[in-house]
Amino acid sequence: GHIALQRALRSVAKIEGVISLKVIVDHPLLQPVVFETMGIDEPLHLVLCQTTNRMLKRFASHELASADFSGGDATWQEVSTLDNALDSLEQNKTVKGRWQIFRDLFFNSQKIIR
Template identity: 70%
Template sequence: MNYTLYLAQASDDRSTVYSYALHNYEGPKASGVFVASGRRRQDTSYCGHIALQRALRAAAKTEGVISLKVIVDHPLMQPIVFETMGIDEQKYPGLCRTTNRLLKRFASHDLAASEFVSDDAAWQEVAVLDEALNALEQNRTIKGRWLMICDRFFNIHKTIR
């Protein structure tokens, strides 16, 4: 069965948020948000690979995924897609190897990049970017900061450090 995985990034001065969604012809199957904080929050190569790997693991758990098309937002094209394909020099070779290994879980996979904020963006792309922006906006509130601290200790899979 053919699935498409969308990955977007939104950031401010305190944190970077990565959002993903897995879709097929029936509609959305899985989605999630990861918050990168700490000293590596602006390192899109490191955090982007971690976010893509977690999204790929979630996609692999979905029943019936055979063919996967990964579409990332334009800011993630150079640090993730080009490094994974071997076009650019790998900043973190171990992360690139793990990402490539996770992509081999699927019978076939394609990597693509798109501008999620352009006028011709698909609704899935816009929805993933909106989810990232909503999580970023929530992290600016007191409740959001508290939830981020709790997630750091109790939901470690939601944070990237």
């Protein structure tokens, strides 16, 4: 969870200007990522948690929140993001998707979460 959040923070940090960030996570990520980042729980991976906290300090302000995305009250942005993620997962199940993952292990290793 920390690695995925850090990748998202890096992509947002590339936007120019002052950024006030609101990170909304689904309930399964609440305890292992958000509670560790906020200092409520002891971090399982101290270095990953420290890196996430350091990356959050890049922004003018940040807010951490959670939501339940299983309900019908999701916004169109949330639904679109979840659809894109599910499409990517489905594509990775195909032979072509598995080949691309294998190729990325050697040529684009920075894109692979281990």
